[in-house]
Amino acid sequence: MSQPPAPRRPRGRPPRISREEIIGTARRIVTEEGVGRLTMRRLATEVGSTPMALYHHVRDKEELLVLLLDDYATRTLRRPELPGEPRERVVAAATAIHEALAACPWIVEVLTADDLMSTSALWFVEQIVDGLVACGLSPDRAVHGYRAIWYYTAGEIVVRTTAARRRADDDRATYREQVFAGLDPAELPRLAQVADRWAPLTAEDTYQDGLRALVDGLTAGR
Amino acid sequence: MSQPPAPRRPRGRPPRISREEIIGTARRIVTEEGVGRLTMRRLATEVGSTPMALYHHVRDKEELLVLLLDDYATRTLRRPELPGEPRERVVAAATAIHEALAACPWIVEVLTADDLMSTSALWFVEQIVDGLVACGLSPDRAVHGYRAIWYYTAGEIVVRTTAARRRADDDRATYREQVFAGLDPAELPRLAQVADRWAPLTAEDTYQDGLRALVDGLTAGR
DNA sequence: ACCTGAACACCGTTCAAGT
DNA sequence: ACCTGAACACCGTTCAAGT
Numbered sequence: 001m002s003q004p005p006a007p008r009r010p011r012g013r014p015p016r017i018s019r020e021e022i023i024g025t026a027r028r029i030v031t032e033e034g035v036g037r038l039t040m041r042r043l044a045t046e047v048g049s050t051p052m053a054l055y056h057h058v059r060d061k062e063e064l065l066v067l068l069l070d071d072y073a074t075r076t077l078r079r080p081e082l083p084g085e086p087r088e089r090v091v092a093a094a095t096a097i098h099e100a101l102a103a104c105p106w107i108v109e110v111l112t113a114d115d116l117m118s119t120s121a122l123w124f125v126e127q128i129v130d131g132l133v134a135c136g137l138s139p140d141r142a143v144h145g146y147r148a149i150w151y152y153t154a155g156e157i158v159v160r161t162t163a164a165r166r167r168a169d170d171d172r173a174t175y176r177e178q179v180f181a182g183l184d185p186a187e188l189p190r191l192a193q194v195a196d197r198w199a200p201l202t203a204e205d206t207y208q209d210g211l212r213a214l215v216d217g218l219t220a221g222r
Numbered sequence: 223m224s225q226p227p228a229p230r231r232p233r234g235r236p237p238r239i240s241r242e243e244i245i246g247t248a249r250r251i252v253t254e255e256g257v258g259r260l261t262m263r264r265l266a267t268e269v270g271s272t273p274m275a276l277y278h279h280v281r282d283k284e285e286l287l288v289l290l291l292d293d294y295a296t297r298t299l300r301r302p303e304l305p306g307e308p309r310e311r312v313v314a315a316a317t318a319i320h321e322a323l324a325a326c327p328w329i330v331e332v333l334t335a336d337d338l339m340s341t342s343a344l345w346f347v348e349q350i351v352d353g354l355v356a357c358g359l360s361p362d363r364a365v366h367g368y369r370a371i372w373y374y375t376a377g378e379i380v381v382r383t384t385a386a387r388r389r390a391d392d393d394r395a396t397y398r399e400q401v402f403a404g405l406d407p408a409e410l411p412r413l414a415q416v417a418d419r420w421a422p423l424t425a426e427d428t429y430q431d432g433l434r435a436l437v438d439g440l441t442a443g444r
Numbered sequence: 445a446c447c448t449g450a451a452c453a454c455c456g457t458t459c460a461a462g463t
Numbered sequence: 464a465c466c467t468g469a470a471c472a473c474c475g476t477t478c479a480a481g482t
Binding site: 234235261262263273274277282283 | 473474475476477478482
Binding site: 234235236237238239271272274275278 | 445447
């Protein structure tokens with residue numbers, strides 16, 4: 001996010017905890033127990049300090065979460081060899097972002113709290129925009145195309161992660177089954193037709209299929 | 223969600239508050255002050271009762287939010303005349319869902335807490351799946367196509383609503399501007415090229431463009 | 445059957461003071 | 464400059480008791 005300031009002559013009380021230490025501990029809590037367990041108080045005790053000491057190193061909890069996403073992106077997003085063909089390049093770059101996010105279920109809370117503006121993710125954004133331009137889109141339309149891909153990708157992550165959490169909680173999962181079991185075939189014939197296959201069908205990972213359709217549609221006739 | 227049980231001979235203490243009253247009051251709080259202000263305690267005092275009384279009518283806060291989304295869908299989703307041409311029908315049905323959600327910024331928290339399984343929304347889902355089948359997709363592929371549209375739609379709402387909230391909070395909005403202002407044109411030429419137009423470009427409402435691209439891609443060559 | 449009061453086990457954040 | 468203790472103003476939910 002921001003580089004540490006150039007080293008100055010130390011003045012006053014020497015720091016006991018650092019931003020890096022805070023983020024590192026937060027990362028451990030979040031990967032081990034989920035983002036729901038990350039509280040400022042918990043984090044403070046884990047770094048051996050008090051809640052208020054944290055506020056000397058991060059502005060508030062939201063900034064901490066953004067720093068955490070940044071840290072995660074820097075740590076895991078490796079730039080792969082991308083195909084030369086522009087459409088395939090767009091698909092590959094989007095898939096790389098998607099895979100990184102999918103491997104990281106706590107991301108959802110942060111996604112809704114921040115745009116994907118981690119500096120290390122920008123290279124992938126560049127590849128997508130550039131690939132779309134290479135397909136014949138104007139720079140403006142390429143940015144809009146990237147946004148459409150980002151909406152699709154973020155939505156897939158949010159919906160799938162939430163569905164997975166729900167599945168862990170039996171009682172609520174059955175509500176959807178009830179609704180589908182009670183469908184009136186006269187009113188909603190298509191849904192009634194696929195009602196018993198709905199759960200497995202929607203559990204399938206079809207991210208790439210949809211992505212390809214979207215990229216095809218965005219670049220059609222150019 | 224669930225129909226009220228058939229009226230029985232009343233036994234024991236007569237109820238002072240009803241599920242309808244709770245949902246109605248919750249709806250008022252949420253539309254007037256946002257979903258962040260809806261707490262069980264606040265809601266209890268507004269209906270003139272105590273927090274615990276609520277738990278006799280709803281299981282917990284999450285159920286309340288789902289009931290609220292259901293109530294909103296039933297109240298606002300009117301079935302429009304849809305075009306006969308199948309692709310246009312898919313676009314129109316998805317746009318109707320999108321408009322209803324976009325008019326309702328508190329929805330984001332509930333979207334991530336629930337699939338769009340409100341009974342009143344199912345008619346729109348039916349139209350989308352049926353439209354895709356009419357375009358030549360198999361029922362299974364039509365369901366996957368609906369899911370792709372749903373990911374795109376939910377993602378657009380989540381990302382745009384969050385961005386709008388951020389814009390209200392000046393300090394954080396400028397972080398993205400900083401990142402874009404400091405882009406290295408040698409490393410990320412496309413992004414550097416559009417850097418100064420990024421904010422207005424991504425603020426444009428291009429939901430329909432992306433949706434049409436996605437639907438075109440899903441139905442291409444069929 | 446329905447509601448109440450008190451309590452449990454927490455939150456994020458601010459303030460004033462200490463070293 | 465950095466950290467601490469105590470407090471503020473809250474949360475959702477459970478338990479045991481009352482009517």
